[in-house]
Every structure is written in structure tokens, then in C-alpha cells.
Amino acid sequence: MPKSFTRIVNLSQSSKWLDAALKTQLLPLLEDSFAGISGQDYLQKYFLKDGTFERKLRLYFDNEKLVGYCLLTFSKIDVDKKNIICIGASAAFYPAYRHGSNTIAFSVSEAVKYWLLHPWSSVCYADTMLSPAMYRAVAKKVAFIYPSAERVIPANLLALVKKLKEAFSVNLPAQVDIQGDSPFICFVGRKTNYSQSEIHSFRVDKKPEIQYYCQVNPNFDQGNALITVVPVNMRQMLEMIVKWIKQ
Template structure:
């Protein structure tokens, strides 16, 4: 449990990072609700104060699969300076090793093109992507997001109205829309209304094959960045 000071700082990060959000409701939904949900939280500090966080949730209420979700946010001055990817990968791997027979599936709403890129540029198999979408993926989206919106870009039911939105400035939104980075350009094509309370439902299958291919991708990315 967090003490009162840290708890108030964490809620301040949430209030600052999102607009159209009721902080207490959001906090209860992601940090407290769900008897079958386990949580792993990493706090990012500067000068002893919380400036960001990454929360992973493991929902075991479904008999067939454990659904992994996430919530992450940073104060504006600290965006892009802290990586949540390493923490997320390690925690998911630990969970998989503890119970390899339990099916794991990451499925979460992403309001941030930058957060999507952090995942898609490092993980081998992420949906949606630029490849042809097969019927299995379409069915998976229909199952996970039955009341969601269909993207005109790829025909998948991969959009969800959440109301809240990341508190980006107009200049930041323009930079995202004009970005030539592959993952961000894809996100903006699939979800052009991300600044209007529409989130992209991102799906990541979790398996040994995924971990192996992701490790290879990380090595290749590192080689490219140093060449």
C-alpha cells in the first residue's frame, strides 16, 4: 500500500495526464477493483516525487485466458524519458514462467500513439499491424471488443470509446499526425480520433514463440541503432 503522500502524488499524475477523467473512479477501476485481478506497479520518481507510473493488471476472472492490461502515465516534462517496456516485459515473463499452462493475452486500450510505438517497435507480434488481417484476428477483436467501433483503415473492431483522453497539447497532436515513424503513423491511420476519447484496443499474444521472436527483434533493433 502507498502512504497518503505517494497516493496523492499518483492521483495528481493521473489528473494531469488525462482529460475528461474522474480521478477517483479511474483509480478505483484500475488500482482497486477485481477480486481475481493481480497487480504490479512501478513508480517513476524525480527528487523523491512521483512523476509517472506503469501499472500491469492480470485478470483471471475468465476460465480460458488471463487478460493482461496496463495503465501508464507521466507528467508532461517526463514523457518520453522513461521506459515502461522493460518493466512490462519482465513482469509478463515472470507470470508466464510461474504458470506456463495458463493462457496469457495482453488486451488493452491505448490512448497514446507513443505508448503503442513503445510496444510495437519492440515486440514481435502486435495487433493491429500493417499485415493483412486474417479471420482469426478479426474474430478475436469481435470477442474482446464486441461493442467497439470498426476502424475504416483495417476493418477490425479495434476501437473503443473511453471518453478520457491523454492530455496532449495541440502541437503534440500535430506532431503525431505528421510523424513518419512507422508505428505512430499506423496508430494514427487506424485511430485518427485518438484525441477525441477513442482508444485503440491493442492485442499481444503471449507465448514462448512471442518471447523468442521479441528477443531477436530487440537484438536486431540494438544492432541497427549502433550501426
């Protein structure tokens, strides 16, 4: 039975951001959650590096101990001379505190909130997904997601994916070829710190979203990430409402 949180703290880059004490608490959580990158490098790249015009961070505590976080980054990507607002996400929890819906409600609500305040902007939840579980959690919540087995991605969003692949990819180690030729797959070097039994359980899982993720990104345990795009627009909102009612 997963443990519960005693309090939640919300921060934003534009108002109050990480202090030295919180950075110190984040480092062991990052080290525990990701392989292939140091906690300090991960902190610098996703929490502190320039390039985003806003960040939203939700911190989860068990009394005074930081046990999880969800980070959202807001950036502008130029695609065919038009800016698309891309909302990226990163999340990590100690194993005892992992719940399936820890971060989805926060991510969806912040994305919708931004779109409602900027209705004429092109807004997408767009990032690399290292985990079949995260892909399924998002796909179950939203109306439509790319890539998916049911829908073909529109040309403008495919152009965005190509831009993101250029931005996110790192060089493969010498004589290693695990990436494949899918436009949605990029080698990022880091990976979620799953055990071998957890990786096996994903590969034999019968849930459609897990099966699809493993089919499209079979080398997720070796540093490959799936570039995933969720448009945030009126069509998405209406179809999400219908989906939630049916569920």
C-alpha cells in the first residue's frame, strides 16, 4: 500500500523558486529515481537552466521529508515561423510514495489553466516519456495523445516532434544502435531507475497503452525516450469531458 503525503507545496519560477535547502533535498530523490545522469546535472538541466519562461513545481512531503515532485516547464518553440507553447514535465517519487495519479491532475490542470488564459496560443503538453506507466497515465486521462495506435499526428505537430527530437537527443555511445528510425524516439542517455522485474512486468503487461508504448519504444530501459504530444485546445477539452462522463 503506497504511503500518503502529509503536505504539498507549490512553487513557480516567476514568484518563489527553489532555495538552497530544497535543492539539497531534491538531490537524493533525483539520484534514486534516474540512472545515466547525476542528481546535480539533472537539477541544473531541468530546474535551473535558462530557456523556459515559466516553471511550476509541486513538492510532496511526508512530514519534513521531501518524497516526490512534479515539475512543469513552459517554453516557446518556433515551428514554421509560429510559436508553439510546449509544456514539459518531469516527476519522481520514492518507491513507497508512487501513486498512479500523483502528477496527472496537476499537469492537466496547469496546462488547461495556461490555455484558458491564452486561448489564441497554440499550446501542447510535449515532452519525452521514459516510462510506459507515465504514457498510460496520461493517455487514460486525456482525450487524444500522439503517438497513438488510433490517430495519425497532424503535420504541424509532426514538425514540432522533429524539433523536439533535435533538442532532446544526445549522442549515442560508440557502436551502440538502440534508437531506431521512428521520429518519436530519441536517445536521451538517462532512464528511469526501474528494476529488472519491473521492466519485465511492463513488457508482458496486457494493458493497451503499455503494450503500445513498449512496441513503439522497446528500448526504453536503455536510454530511449518517447516524444509525446498532447494538444491543449477546445477539441481536446470537449472530448475529455465526454470521456470522463463515460468513465
